Amino acid sequence: MIREILEAAGYTVLASADPEEALRRVGAPDVPIHLLLTDVVMPRLSGPELAKNVRIARHEIKVLFMSGYTDEALGLHGVLGAGTQFIQKPFTADASSARCARRWTSPTGG
Secondary structure (H helix, E strand, O other): OHHHHHHHOOOOOOOOOOHHHHHHHHOOOOOOOOEEEEEOOOOOOOHHHHHHHHHHHOOOOEEEEEEOOOHHHHHHOOOOOOOOOEEEOOOOHHHHHHHHHHHHHOOOOO
C-alpha cells in the first residue's frame, strides 16, 4: 500500500522484501536513494539496526520509521531515540506522502 501511495505522489520507490535486500540495494552506489522508510519491528533485523547499517554505507540517506506501535511505546522501550523521525500506522495517503516529503527535504540526516 505505501509503495502505491508514494508512487502516486511522484516518488520513485525501491521496495525490498526484507532488510537484507534493502542492504544489497544500498550497496549499489550508482542508485540514488534519498530516504529509507522502514518499519521499526521486523524479523531478523530491526528497523533501527537496518537504518544504522544503511547510514554506515550511505550517510546521506535520511530515515523515516513507521510502526503500528505508538512513538511513546517505542520510546519507553528504548527502541527509538529522542528526535527520531516517525510516522504511526495506520496513516492516510496524504499524511504519508507529506511526511516523506518533509523528511526528505529536512536538513538533518538520521
